Amino acid sequence: MNFNLTEEQELVRAGVREFCQKYVEPLAEKVDEEAYFPMETVKKLTEQEWTGIPYPAEYGGAGADYLTYIIVVEELSRACATTGFTLECHTSLASYPLYKFGTEEQKQKYLVPLCKGEMLGSFALTEPGAGTDAGAASTTAVLDGDEYVLNGSKMFISNSPVAGVFIIIAMTDKSKGTKGLSAFIVPGGTPGLKVGEHLNKMGIRGSVTAEVVMKDCRIPKENLLGNEGQGFKIAMMTLDGGRIGIAAQALGIAQAALDESIQYSKERVQFGKPISSFQAIQWMIANMATDVQAARFLTYHAAWCYDQGLPYSKEAAMAKLFASETAARQTNRAIQIHGGIGFIKGHKVERLYRDAKITEIYEGTSEVMRMVISGNLLR
Amino acid sequence: MLNIIACFKWVVDEADVKIDAKSRALLMERVGYKISDYDRNAIEEAVRLQEQHGGNVVAATVGPSTAKQCLKDALSRGPERADFINDPSFVDLEPEQTAAILATAIKAKEEYDLIICGEGSSDLYAQQVGPALAERLGIPCATCVNKLTLAESKKEIIAERKLDDGMEVVSMPLPALVTVLPDINTPRIPTLKQVLGAAKKPVDNITLNDLGQTYKPCLQTTGILAATMERRRLKFGADEKNILVIIGALLKEGVIA
Known part of the structure; x- marks a missing residue:
């Protein structure tokens, strides 16, 4: 059994601590008080190559281990939980499904810019009527020719007001319950996709959280992530x-x-x-x-x-x-x-x-x- | 093209040192180590000059064999390779010993235009290694440098020195040595790829055997105790009469003469 971190993990921790002292701590109060999203810090996270830590270099990541990523989230959150969570949501919720289930083309198109920090990612599962009970989702995706048409609304979606791409879970076959759910890649700015107001939260107040509404939101068929029915x-x-x-x-x-x-x-x-x-x-x-x-x-x-x-x-x-x-x-x-x-x-x-x-x-x-x-x- | 050597020291992180309140002994069981603060400026300045003018940066350190951890830290900050001059006996070296060891190693294996050291180390702050190293190498030296520019001829370095009574700008023919102050730059935080790439950079392991000589200390440390600040708890009024009382107290304590 070995409780020692590697030299690299220790160096990363020291680097994040210095980073926090310089850039994160001084902003933390404003982030909380004004519910201010620290975009300038996100840019700096990108410069430090911390936006795709556990993903391979061929997809724009750093190719480090998950523990290194965990240490970065821990140290950022120690200074400002909003900043730590913003990176967590981006890395674990948006990038991971692309890395694990994306086709090579999807990875090149979406995972690479996410890992390089050229855009932030968001993940939309929760709905007003479907929290823990994900199978109760009412957002639908219907195949129409070469396109899926998404309709419905997602609630409490972190990073959504600043996201360049969304992973959205929607029902393709209601009769199958959770096995009728599918995952879709929806680029930010797609017509029919609307992000609501930044919700006024009790904590992590700078983290931008909003409702995401889809009204006849059309995406190409190839934006299905994995197979139909794999969403859950x-x-x-x-x-x-x-x-x-x-x-x-x-x-x-x-x-x-x-x-x-x-x-x-x-x-x-x-x-x-x-x-x-x-x-x-x-x-x-x-x-x-x-x-x-x-x-x-x-x-x-x-x-x-x-x-x-x-x-x-x-x-x-x-x-x-x-x-x-x-x-x-x-x-x-x-x-x-x-x-x-x-x-x-x-x-x-x-x-x-x-x-x-x-x-x-x-x-x-x-x-x-x-x-x-x-x-x-x-x- | 500049060949630069950045010297650094691996020191105890002073933030981790605890004090035993009764004996005033320093408790070092759980201390971490770091690159001495101003030496990070030295490495940063070397890398900055290299980025501007091309060339090579070697990070050089003298220390015990157990200080190996310092190498990845230093190399993640930009140098291409490191000289790790080590021996189990290289613990608590005097500045003169460190300078002599560095001089032997540098003479034996390095070609250089510029050597950059921190003005002083975070632990001892003796400010001796840089000037003593320059003396042993027979090259000019400028201390207290807070700005460094390579002359157009590329044969001289122009150093701005921050002194107590003003600024002094000196020009020195290369090769030369400078010791830098923290104002000179802001060291970068290594990126993740720089940290992960550090292990792949070459390290020259130079042992006492390779140096071919011994280095005797001149000083003997008889003890180290934490400094204390004792409060006298004297109270004074704010009126005219009390000013004289205050002055009397300050004279008595030797604060003023």
């Missing part, structure tokens, strides 16, 4: 990998909560001594650090399974479940350690607390994670 499988496999990314995001948030708590407890003086000298605080810090470390091991292990070509669905679900609940619990704890000041807008722990919540919901709720885990165990 494509979506579930995409979310499996994405969950490791969300675990990394949650891990970054939880680590930041711990960092802030350690620093503050050593500085804050009450009854003539730093509050870190009180056992109540010491125990909170000990519990936080232990949870964060456990979340890190689960997350890195899931990424390692992915890299080794081992099954990782259960491991990804465990990592996401534990890391997201750790983030929610420990950001709460961090505010407790900070007391009143932690409750004030503009303080980092207050932002972390709000940013943590979504990690328990998107890309599969905690309840779905428990279903996935138990489903794997009780087969």
Whole structure:
């Protein structure tokens, strides 16, 4: 067993930390306060070649392993969860299905510019009436000559207002339930595709999330991703990998909560001594650090399974479940350690607390994670 | 075309050093290492000049054999190859020893037009290695450089030196050595492909045996303790009379004379 990261992974981590100090941390408050999408940071992520980390160089990626990508998401999220998630959504949700199921032509046309950071990607599965119950999707795709015609609406679609390409899941045969779902590549700006207003969220406020409406949206037949009826499988496999990314995001948030708590407890003086000298605080810090470390091991292990070509669905679900609940619990704890000041807008722990919540919901709720885990165990 | 050697030191990351409150001892069990801060500027400047004028950049370091991790870090920042001058005994070297080791290795195997060092290291900040190396190589040296330009003739380097009492611009015939300040540039963060490509770049492993001589220290470190800041907790009023009291206290503490 080897717990050491490679020299390259360590160097990437050091590089991302420096990057965050220079470009991400200084913007994080504005991103949250003004729900500001940090496009300038996205451009810089591209310059660092972090927009296609786990995909091969022939498709414009860096050809690194998944764990390296996970470390980048973790460190970005530690500084700004919006930035970490924007990269996660782009890499795991939009690029992965193209990489795994795309034809060579589709990869050259869409995956290459995504990996090179020439455009951002978005993934549209959720609908107003179909969240966890993906089979209830009402968006339809009907073949009409050489084109598919898409109609319906998708909800809470991350990156959608800035996306150059969408992976959209739509029903091609309602009678087959989830087996009637198919995946489509829809370029941004396709006539009939409309992206709504940026939704006003509780956390990750800079991440642009909107409704995507398709009204007689026509795309060429060759934009079907995989085969008809494969949409549910494509979506579930995409979310499996994405969950490791969300675990990394949650891990970054939880680590930041711990960092802030350690620093503050050593500085804050009450009854003539730093509050870190009180056992109540010491125990909170000990519990936080232990949870964060456990979340890190689960997350890195899931990424390692992915890299080794081992099954990782259960491991990804465990990592996401534990890391997201750790983030929610420990950001709460961090505010407790900070007391009143932690409750004030503009303080980092207050932002972390709000940013943590979504990690328990998107890309599969905690309840779905428990279903996935138990489903794997009780087969 | 310029052949440039950028020298760097692999140092303890000072952010990781903890202090034992009672004994003031430095606790180093969990420290990480990094390229000394100003040496990153040295490497960046070498790569910048090479991009502008063509040529080669070699990153050179002296350290214990265990410092191998520094090589990928340095090479990911742009140099084509590295000289890793190492021996298990090369720990806590004095600046004079480091300069002598570098000089022997450089004389034996490198052709160069310019050597760039950081002004001082993040750990000792003795500011000695650069000038001592230049002296041993018999080449001109400019310290405290915050701007570097290659003259049109390509035979001289023009260095702007930031001194306490003003700026000085000097021109030196090549080959020459400069030590640089952090203002000279902003080191790039290596891209992912640069990090992944570093392992493929050649490293010349130069051992004490290859150098053919020994390097004795002149100093003996008898102990290292963390600095402390003691507060006197004196309180003064803000009126005229109290100014004299303040001055008296400052005189007594030796802050003013």
